[in-house]
Each structure stands twice: as structure tokens, then as C-alpha cells.
Amino acid sequence: MRTWLSILTIALASALLVFSLSFQLSFYGAMKESSLRVTDGFAQVQPKGYQDDPDIRKTVGNANDLAARIARIPGIAAAPRGSAYAILANGPRSFGAEVLGIDPAPDSELTTLHAKLSAGRWLRAGDSGALVMGDALARNLGVSPGDKVSLVGSAADGSIAADGLVLVGEFHSGIGDLDRQVAEIPLARFQETFALGGKANVLLIGGRSLDAVDRALPDLRRIANQEGLEVKDWGELEPALKQAITLDFSTGMIWYVSLIAIVAFIVFNALLMAVLERTREFGMLLAVGMRSESIAKMLWLELCLLALVGNGAGILLGGSVAYYFERQGMTIGGLQGVFADWGLPSRLFIHVTPASLLAGPAAITGTIALAGGLLFARRVRRIDPAAAMGGR
Amino acid sequence: MKRRRIRNVVLLAGAIIALGGWSGRSQVDAASILRKGFDNWRSKTSESVVKMTIHRPDWVRSLTMRVWTEGHDKSLVRFTAPAKDAGNGTLTVSGRTWMYTPKLNQIVALPASAMSQSWMGSDFSNDDLSKTESLITDYRSRILSTESAGGHKVYIVEAIPKPAAPVVWGKQLVRVRDDGVFLEEVFYDQDMKAVRTMTTEKVGSIGGRAYPIEIRMAPNGKPGEWTSVETVEAKFDVPLPSYTFTKSNLQNPRG
Numbered sequence: 044m045r046t047w048l049s050i051l052t053i054a055l056a057s058a059l060l061v062f063s064l065s066f067q068l069s070f071y072g073a074m075k076e077s078s079l080r081v082t083d084g085f086a087q088v089q090p091k092g093y094q095d096d097p098d099i100r101k102t103v104g105n106a107n108d109l110a111a112r113i114a115r116i117p118g119i120a121a122a123p124r125g126s127a128y129a130i131l132a133n134g135p136r137s138f139g140a141e142v143l144g145i146d147p148a149p150d151s152e153l154t155t156l157h158a159k160l161s162a163g164r165w166l167r168a169g170d171s172g173a174l175v176m177g178d179a180l181a182r183n184l185g186v187s188p189g190d191k192v193s194l195v196g197s198a199a200d201g202s203i204a205a206d207g208l209v210l211v212g213e214f215h216s217g218i219g220d221l222d223r224q225v226a227e228i229p230l231a232r233f234q235e236t237f238a239l240g241g242k243a244n245v246l247l248i249g250g251r252s253l254d255a256v257d258r259a260l261p262d263l264r265r266i267a268n269q270e271g272l273e274v275k276d277w278g279e280l281e282p283a284l285k286q287a288i289t290l291d292f293s294t295g296m297i298w299y300v301s302l303i304a305i306v307a308f309i310v311f312n313a314l315l316m317a318v319l320e321r322t323r324e325f326g327m328l329l330a331v332g333m334r335s336e337s338i339a340k341m342l343w344l345e346l347c348l349l350a351l352v353g354n355g356a357g358i359l360l361g362g363s364v365a366y367y368f369e370r371q372g373m374t375i376g377g378l379q380g381v382f383a384d385w386g387l388p389s390r391l392f393i394h395v396t397p398a399s400l401l402a403g404p405a406a407i408t409g410t411i412a413l414a415g416g417l418l419f420a421r422r423v424r425r426i427d428p429a430a431a432m433g434g435r
Numbered sequence: 436m437k438r439r440r441i442r443n444v445v446l447l448a449g450a451i452i453a454l455g456g457w458s459g460r461s462q463v464d465a466a467s468i469l470r471k472g473f474d475n476w477r478s479k480t481s482e483s484v485v486k487m488t489i490h491r492p493d494w495v496r497s498l499t500m501r502v503w504t505e506g507h508d509k510s511l512v513r514f515t516a517p518a519k520d521a522g523n524g525t526l527t528v529s530g531r532t533w534m535y536t537p538k539l540n541q542i543v544a545l546p547a548s549a550m551s552q553s554w555m556g557s558d559f560s561n562d563d564l565s566k567t568e569s570l571i572t573d574y575r576s577r578i579l580s581t582e583s584a585g586g587h588k589v590y591i592v593e594a595i596p597k598p599a600a601p602v603v604w605g606k607q608l609v610r611v612r613d614d615g616v617f618l619e620e621v622f623y624d625q626d627m628k629a630v631r632t633m634t635t636e637k638v639g640s641i642g643g644r645a646y647p648i649e650i651r652m653a654p655n656g657k658p659g660e661w662t663s664v665e666t667v668e669a670k671f672d673v674p675l676p677s678y679t680f681t682k683s684n685l686q687n688p689r690g
Binding site for chain 1: 489491494496519520523534536538539541543544545546548549552553555556
């Protein structure tokens with residue numbers, strides 16, 4: 044009975060770890076991919092120092108050629124983009140905004156903002172004086188699709204960048220800063236208005252997945268170095284997101300370690316009782332010539348078997364629950380606001396990976412095997428055969 | 436023993452009075468010295484022609500403009516060269532700023548978020564234009580020391596923002612001559628790190644007064660980046676028409 048209770052304890056803890064880790068790692072992955080896909084891309088090639096001082100005069104020359112060269116890396120795509128601070132005005136109303144110059148076709152492959160259209164249409168290839176902006180910015184300016192918007196900023200040559208544009212669409216990303224402060228215009232118009240020639244400010248990098256782009260970073264860095272540019276990975280593009288994930292994972296680790304320690308103590312307690320009950324048996328084995336190391340090894344093997352059976356059941360149970368949510372997805376009531384802030388979909392799909400499936404159970408097995416082995420070896424060595432057989 | 440105690444009390448009281456008097460006089464003097472500097476710079480009204488040079492490691496750009504000012508809160512800047520920028524203008528009245536560009540034939544009010552942005556791509560911000568007397572109104576100033584230069588007494592004035600003052604700087608250090616000519620202004624951020632310096636490169640006589648004819652603003656730690664402003668001609672205390680500082684005059688110059 045005690046053995047079964049120990050197995051059940053290990054199985055439940057193991058299942059909890061499998062599900063929690065699968066959920067946590069999936070949540071981080073979704074946070075990263077969703078957040079980066081909105082506008083940033085999974086990585087960027089930038090002029091040196093652009094991240095800290097995004098001056099419009101810091102540019103990527105021959106942006107289209109470089110994008111084509113990067114796209115030759117298997118599974119990787121690139122899109123040039125311009126970026127500038129400008130004032131958008133409608134009559135007496137004016138607001139500061141980050142104006143992005145995008146090439147609609149490749150940009151739409153790498154970002155998801157176009158899918159969050161709330162009014163009008165998105166930018167198309169061949170558009171010239173068209174503009175899309177966040178719905179909150181449009182509301183503040185008092186404009187809707189079809190209205191004219193004036194743009195005033197500083198061009199790369201130091202002159203005033205001024206343009207009259209027509210709002211063709213509004214987006215609602217759910218991310219306050221984007222909806223209030225971002226507008227996009229065609230890259231060719233951006234280059235003309237801001238006197239950039241054929242240059243861009245950054246190259247957005249995307250691919251099949253964030254992992255694929257992370258694996259391609261060495262190739263990207265080699266190409267960027269040749270051009271006197273630098274590559275910013277996802278953590279550098281979204282430092283706040285990286286810090287949030289690190290902090291959350293650290294907190295989670297404290298919880299996991301505590302859980303493993305509690306399970307280990309419960310199991311040790313149960314097994315210690317079993318050892319005490321079997322002292323007479325061990326005394327007899329020692330008396331007939333069995334060495335204490337062999338008895339400790341036997342106990343250790345029993346312990347490992349217990350841990351393996353319990354963890355096996357836990358992997359099966361936790362993995363099944365996680366797999367169910369991998370197929371069905373899950374919604375968490377009350378967290379829609381947090382999800383929207385990170386650009387996450389309202390339904391989260393858990394992904395079961397070898398790491399999320401095995402890391403927790405492996406930690407439980409390892410802890411029990413290591414600490415239990417030492418504990419029982421010490422215990423058995425102290426048994427006196429005569430006293431043990433006498434029931435003392 | 437008793438006599439010594441009385442003597443100590445008298446000495447302490449004297450020291451307190453002396454320090455208080457010094458402190459009060461220092462604050463008054465610092466403010467009046469800065470006021471003198473601004474009066475010398477802009478007078479009641481002024482009309483000038485100014486050449487601005489924006490220098491970067493890889494390019495240089497020069498602009499010419501006409502500038503009108505009245506009191507401490509009204510200014511109108513109209514660019515006359517190069518041709519690409521001719522007609523662009525900036526109007527500031529009571530802290531609000533409007534821009535006009537012939538490309539749009541439209542006046543655009545500068546939002547609050549644009550005030551810290553660069554003005555015309557230079558090292559001056561829109562805030563620098565609109566808050567000309569912020570140094571007097573938003574800061575508490577005191578004289579740190581004095582020195583002599585070019586036959587003038589030069590005051591080194593430290594200005595610390597008043598509590599809740601709407602300013603971005605943590606401190607400003609100003610060197611100003613006894614005749615009101617500003618020689619240097621160092622801007623410190625909230626961590627008390629010097630981030631940019633405005634230096635008078637040339638002092639001369641213009642409009643009948645000693646004047647900082649050429650000043651240069653340079654961000655610290657960015658070699659080769661600076662903006663110089665050279666006053667080519669200036670008239671002070673000239674009568675200006677009442678329409679000078681209006682949006683209609685910004686868009687359709689009458690004079």
C-alpha cells in the first residue's frame with residue numbers, strides 16, 4: 044500500500060511538472076512569436092547603433108539587394124523597412140507618430156499587423172499616397188478611411204519631410220502603443236518623402252519559426268558584418284519581453300524545485316519506514332554473507348524502479364492532458380488583457396516537446412536516485428547483523 | 436566660561452546672518468544676471484538674419500532664416516535659403532509652436548510629443564525654441580563662482596529645476612559675462628551627466644551691443660556633430676506690427 048502511495052505521489056508530481064512545463068514553454072513561445080510577428084520580425088539587420096539611437100540617417104544601403112541575398116539562406120526571408128518619427132495632422136489636430144515605410148508584399152509575409160485591420164483596406168503593391176494607422180491614432184486625429192492626413196517630419200537630408208496622404212485603412216492590434224502611435228506607408232513613398240533614395244533603415248528577418256531564425260543567426264551575422272551592419276535577435280528587439288520571460292521562468296523554477304523536494308521527502312519517508320520494517324531481513328542477509336553495499340544497491344534499485352514507474356505514469360498522465368490542449372487549445376478567463384498586450388491569440392495551443400515531457404520527471408528521478416542512494420547506503424552500513432536479527 | 440559661551444552664540448548668529456545674506460543675495464544676483472543675459476539676447480523686440488550650420492561627420496548643411504522676437508514668449512522664424520527650405524516657418528507664442536511648410540501649404544501645430552524632437556534636423560529641439568526663458572522661470576539659480584575673461588567678470592551660475600517644473604534637464608551650468616553675454620551653457624540629464632554644451636564661439640558688436648554672434652550647440656560624446664547659429668545682422672527694440680506673431684502671417688508673410 045505504501046509503495047503504491049509513493050508511486051501515486053511521484054506520478055502526480057511528475058504529471059504536474061509535465062503539464063506546467065509544457066504550458067509555460069508554450070506560453071513563452073507564443074508570447075515571443077506573436078509579439079515579434081506584429082511588427083518587429085524575428086530578428087533585424089540594422090545599421091550599427093541604430094537600436095539605441097534610431098536616427099533616420101542611419102541606413103541600410105542597397106536594401107533590396109541585401110534582402111534578396113539574405114533570402115537565399117534556407118527558410119529565411121527579409122523585408123526592407125523605413126522608420127521615422129513624424130507629426131500627422133488633420134486640420135488643427137496633430138499627433139506624433141512612428142511612421143513605417145513598408146513593402147506590402149514581403150512585409151505581410153513576416154508580420155501580422157495587416158491581419159488586424161479594423162476598417163478600410165491594407166496597403167497594396169502599387170499604392171503611392173496611401174496610409175494605414177492604428178485605430179486610436181485615427182480616432183485622435185478625427186479621420187477615417189478616405190480622409191486626407193498631412194505628414195511633417197525631418198528628412199534624411201535635414202530638410203523638412205512633408206507629404207499629403209490618404210488614409211486607406213485602420214488596424215486594431217490590441218497593443219495600446221501600436222494603435223496610438225504607429226502608421227504605415229508604402230516604402231517607395233517613404234523613401235521619397237524622407238529623402239532616403241533606395242535605402243532603408245532596417246531589414247526585417249522572418250522565417251518558418253523563431254527557432255529557424257535563431258539557428259540562422261550565425262549566417263545573418265556574417266552577411267551583416269560584411270556590409271558593416273549588425274543583427275539584433277529577438278531578445279535585443281524586445282528586451283522587456285525577454286526580461287519578463289526570465290523573471291517568470293525563475294519564479295516557476297522555485298516552485299518546481301519546491302515540488303520536487305516535497306515529493307522526494309514523502310518518498311524517502313515511506314521508504315525509510317520500509318527499511319525499518321525490513322531491518323531483521325537485512326540482518327539475516329548480512330549474517331549469511333551478503334555485503335552491506337549489495338543490500339544498499341538492492342534498495343537503490345527498488346527506489347529507482349519506484350521512481351521510474353511513478354514518473355512513467357506521470358509522463359503518461361501529464362502528457363495526455365497537455366496533448367489534449369495541444370489539439371483543442373485553451374482559453375484562460377480574465378487574462379485577455381495580458382494576452383492582447385503581448386499580441387497573443389485568445390486561445391493558446393500547448394506544444395508538447397521532448398524537453399517539456401522529460402525535464403520534470405528526469406529531475407524527480409535524479410533527485411530520488413541520488414539522495415535516496417546516499418541515504419540508504421548510510422543506513423544499511425550502520426546495521427549490526429546480530430542486533431538486527433534480535434529485533435533490536 | 437560664560438563670556439566664552441556668549442561669544443560663541445554671537446559668532447554663530449553672525450555666521451547664520453552672513454550665510455543667509457549671502458544666500459539671498461546670491462539667488463537675486465544669479466537671477467538678475469541671467470535676466471540681463473536674456474535682455475541682451477532678445478531685448479523687448481528683435482529682428483535678425485541668422486545662418487544655421489548643421490555639421491555631421493559625413494555632411495554639412497546650411498540654412499538662412501529671418502527671426503523676429505517679442506518679449507520672452509513670442510518668436511517667428513522664416514527660412515529663406517536653401518531654396519528647398521525657403522518658406523518653411525516656425526511660430527512660437529506662449530509655449531505653443533506651429534510649423535508652416537509650403538509643400539503642404541498648411542499650418543501644423545506641434546504636439547507635446549514633438550517638443551523634444553530635433554528642430555529642422557539640428558541639435559536644437561523644438562523645446563529650445565519654445566522655452567527660451569525656462570532657465571529663469573523653471574529653475575532656481577545661484578552663483579557658484581566668478582572669473583575674469585577678456586576684461587569682463589564672468590559668472591558661473593548653477594540652475595537646478597524647481598520642484599515639478601516641466602523641464603527635461605537635471606541641471607544647467609551657465610557662464611555669463613557681466614555685460615549679459617552668454618558664453619557657455621552646459622545641459623545635464625537627470626543623472627547629472629553633461630549631455631550637451633552650447634558655446635559662444637564669437638562675441639562681437641551687433642545692433643549697438645556686445646552680442647554672442649556665433650553660438651554652437653554640440654551633443655557630448657558625438658565628435659563631429661554640432662549646430663552653429665551665426666547672427667549676420669540684428670536690430671533690437673524695433674517696432675513690430677501686431678500681426679507679426681499670428682498664424683496668418685506665418686502662412687502668408689506680409690512683411
